[in-house]
Amino acid sequence: MIPLLWALRSAGHHVVVAMPKTMADVSAAAGVSAVSLGDDIPLAGLVADHAHRPPQDAGVQSLAEHVADYYGPLAERNVGRLFEIAERWQPDVVMHTSWEYAGPIVAARLGLPTIRHGWGLTLPPEVDELVHQRLAYLYRDWGLHGAPPPPVRWIDVCPRSMQVGKPPAESLPMSWIPFNGSAVLPDWLLRKPQGKRVAVTLGNVPIRGRHSQVLHTTLEALREIDTEVVVAAGWGLEHDADLPENVRVVRGVPLHDLLPTCDLSITHGGAGSLLAGVAHGLPQVVLPQMCVHFQHGDRLAAIGGGVSLHPAEQTVENIREAVCGLLSHSGARLVAARLQQENDDQLSPASVVKHLETVVAPRTEWAVV
Structure with missing residues (x-):
């Protein structure tokens, strides 16, 4: 969301981000003022049997249950503090992401419009339907008659030929x-x-x-391929001490600086990583594990922009074959180039701000959650 928040600030709007402590710190470091909703809590702490839950699969029902099980309780945890902040600050608009359910509750209580900022494929309607069923008690507690009103606009950051489904509002x-x-x-x-x-x-x-197992398998698959490998590792990701000679592990190097120098991206299918690859015109090998990884990877593969290997398929041989195929054949590169052009042709954040000003003008105070 940061580029759009910068555009709002540059247009003279007052923007405040409300998130748990670590993400509030990230926002502040990016130049956007933030308030903390409280200490971080890992998603595992929201579900009592987290350690014993079976792995998520690629089905819509599995995705819906994942979102409802983890992000429903997160909304319950955050809604009180968020309401306290919004009531004191009195924003004119609330902008929130998919899977964020506290913001719409607070906006409905205060009579404010919401803008929903997507971060990948439009989710199947079954996801929000199940969450609304689970959160019916919370809506009642906050004086709402059913689910909060839909957003007045949907910010869609997915290239048109990759996007699926029906948006929840005018996009x-x-x-x-x-x-x-x-x-x-x-x-x-x-x-x-x-x-x-x-x-x-x-x-x-x-x-x-x-996490470490998938990385180990991936690096073994790349060991004998004549290519330079750069692992952009999260700070909590451990790796083998005995790395292949062609592998470099870096931490803290932004993907938007690394990917333009690359010919291929291997990712888990998270929206940030996958769409960063799309924005830089890279074919991708996607190794989905959870959340919407499966939907993102399978959709990219379906339109020819890469290969998606589900957990049972993530072997050294399969990953090596996928990498060699994408590096040597031009079909996926052509699709990746087309997706990059589609992304470039969409509205700039500054243009989106101008449109939003016609929808919510003369409002200038934005709360982002």
Whole structure:
């Protein structure tokens, strides 16, 4: 959301982000004022039997249950503090992401419009339907008659030929501009690679019981391929001490600086990583694990922009075959280039702000959750 928040600020609007402490710190570091909703709580702490839950699969029902089980309780935890902040600050608009259910409750209580900012494919309607069923008690507690009203606009950051489903409101197609923090870049990143370069990123949210295992399998698959491998590792991701000679592990290097130097991206299918690859025109090998990883990876594969391997398929042989195929054949590169152009052709954040001003003008105070 950061590029749109910058555009709002540059247009003279007052923007405040309300999130748990770590994400509030990220927002403040990016130049957008923030307030904390409280200490961080891992998603595992929201579900009593988290450690014993079966792995999520690629089905819509499995995705809906994941969202309802984890993000419903998160909304219950945050809604009181968020209401307290909003009542004191008196914003004119509440902007929130998919899977964020406290913001719409607070907006409904205060009679405010909401803007929903997507971060990938439009979710199947079964997801929100199940969450609304589970949160019916919370809506009643906050004086609502059913689920909160729908948003007045939907910010869609997915290229049109990749997007599926029906948006929850009139959509504004906005270019996905990757923002992955900032850093002092190492000198090697500024030099043109000698040959092919492959980026590996598995996100910052640990995959329960599999994060290091998936990385190990991936690096073994790349060991004998004549390419430079750069692992953009999250701070909590552990890796083997005995790395292949062609592998470099970096932490804190923004993907938006690394990916333009690469020929291929291997990712878990999280929206940030996958759409960053799309924005830079890269074919991708997607190794989905949870959440919407499956939907993102399978959709990219369906339109020819990469290969999606589900957990049972994530073997050394299959990953190696996928990487070699994408590096040597032009079909996926052509699709990736088309997706990049589609993304570039969508509205800029500044243009989206101008449109939103016609919807909510003369309001200027934005709360973001």
